[in-house]
Amino acid sequence: MTSLTIQMARWLKKEAVWRYVGFVSTILGLLCYGLSSSFNSLFGEWSLLKIFLYSVFSLFICLWSLFPKVWQYSTSLRLKAHLAFLVLTITSVYSYFADKVVNRKPDAYSLISSAAFAIVSLSLSRQTECGFEVDFLYFFLGCLIVQLLKIKLALVIVGVGFSYALIILRSSLYTTPYQNLGVQDEHSVVIDVNSLRTDNASIMPQLMTCIRALPQGNSNVTNMLSKLVKEYLEDNSKPVVIDSNFVIDALPWGKINDLRKTIKLVIGVGFAQECYEVYCNWRRESLKECLINLLGLPEINVEKSRLLAFEDYILRRRIKAIQVALRTLIPSERRLCDSVFEGFSSLADLCFTDICRGTLMS
Structure with missing residues (x-):
């Protein structure tokens, strides 16, 4: 039944x-x-x-x-x-x-x-x-x-x-908005079924395996972003260069390609909802981790006596760090969604919106 x-x-x-x-x-x-x-x-x-x-x-x-x-x-x-x-x-x-x-x-x-x-x-x-x-x-x-x-x-x-x-x-x-996904893909998706197992019992484990292979890339994102934020805090006049490929460059390209092929297979057999949830949860946690690590950056050399209060200094510094991070991460996240959900632009839009909203509200 x-x-x-x-x-x-x-x-x-x-x-x-x-x-x-x-x-x-x-x-x-x-x-x-x-x-x-x-x-x-x-x-x-x-x-x-x-x-x-x-x-x-x-x-x-x-x-x-x-x-x-x-x-x-x-x-x-x-x-x-x-x-x-x-x-x-x-x-x-x-x-x-x-x-x-x-x-x-x-x-x-x-x-x-x-x-x-x-x-x-x-x-x-x-x-x-x-x-x-x-x-x-x-x-x-x-x-x-x-x-x-x-x-x-x-x-x-x-x-x-x-x-x-x-x-x-x-x-x-x-x-949920992702239930109309596979219907509205703009391009025909050709999947190499010989490179991936297609039995339904192994589809979701394949997706989870691809995602678990990327935590090392997430640490690279944090390190690169920390360096960028420190440079901006030390030189406040330095403009923030927005690189939409920031996250993709930090992640292993081969792993991203495997994730893209697995996502196409998962959506193709009718598991768009599960794919949506798993991907959004992964990216929300990754962004939260980056922001939390940023708040623990080493302090820069500033004469604290010139500040009205040390707490205000720390607060302003953290706010600036988060602003720089978001200005860098959000365009990069948009590019990552478009890449891994190639051929499913409606799903990419929904994932990007959900990830950013969940990160900013948490």
């Missing part, structure tokens, strides 16, 4: 499955809406012109649901903001005319179309990140509940139950 649940969870995370579900739901929703009483009340009886326009509109929507990524030219914040505004306007105008014109009880076609379009919205949210898919999902679920209320008050249980199921399904797929 557990194996079946795991297989189903992995199946639901596949993009091709949601593309097929979205396409079928789109066709079903468009057909039912065209035959529904809601369409007839809003647009009147069918005519040749209406059939032609609705067919063109339906073709566009079907192609969009079948190839959603083709239409996603940009994911900039400005585009997402305009799309969100457009969705808000369209849904508000439609709700206004629907409430004003549609007075009779909805028929089965109206209910089916609302449910189908809600599934289409869920499908799009699994494939694109335009920002409006979830808004459409909530809108169609709200329409379904209102339509059921118009038929009979007790039917609200059906609408709420269906809505709850879809929202929980989406939540389970998005409980």
Whole structure:
């Protein structure tokens, strides 16, 4: 039973499955809406012109649901903001005319179309990140509940139950941001399966072995960073040179390459979540260790009598040391994430954010 649940969870995370579900739901929703009483009340009886326009509109929507990524030219914040505004306007105008014109009880076609379009919205949210898919999902679920209320008050249980199921399904797929990882990799990843064992029982131990082989590199990072900080503290006017390869240069390149190949294999067989947690824990602990060691640097020669208080001097010195360290480590950590998660930029972004946030808050 557990194996079946795991297989189903992995199946639901596949993009091709949601593309097929979205396409079928789109066709079903468009057909039912065209035959529904809601369409007839809003647009009147069918005519040749209406059939032609609705067919063109339906073709566009079907192609969009079948190839959603083709239409996603940009994911900039400005585009997402305009799309969100457009969705808000369209849904508000439609709700206004629907409430004003549609007075009779909805028929089965109206209910089916609302449910189908809600599934289409869920499908799009699994494939694109335009920002409006979830808004459409909530809108169609709200329409379904209102339509059921118009038929009979007790039917609200059906609408709420269906809505709850879809929202929980989406939540389970998005409980953590790394669960949508392997779907959105930008490049095809070719893994040399002959160089790594591929049985599931050994995958995570392989990852842990690669990470345990890097503590010596972490001590190199600390030593190099300590030297850089001491130079800055002794010469306060010296600018801090930010080297994005600082951490990578301190770590053995061969070990990083082994880690990259192991991570690709782990993600490829569906252990993205475990990989995310292990890597983030490792890097957070490494950064904490570097910062803690920095606070124990030998004191530089300064006449303490010129300071108002020795404690203030130590505090200011430690703050400067941490500032220099963070200005060096954060860009380096960004470069390391991009390197080891090559081909999985979304995962690299999430790991970098989690590592830096966890380090700064601790």
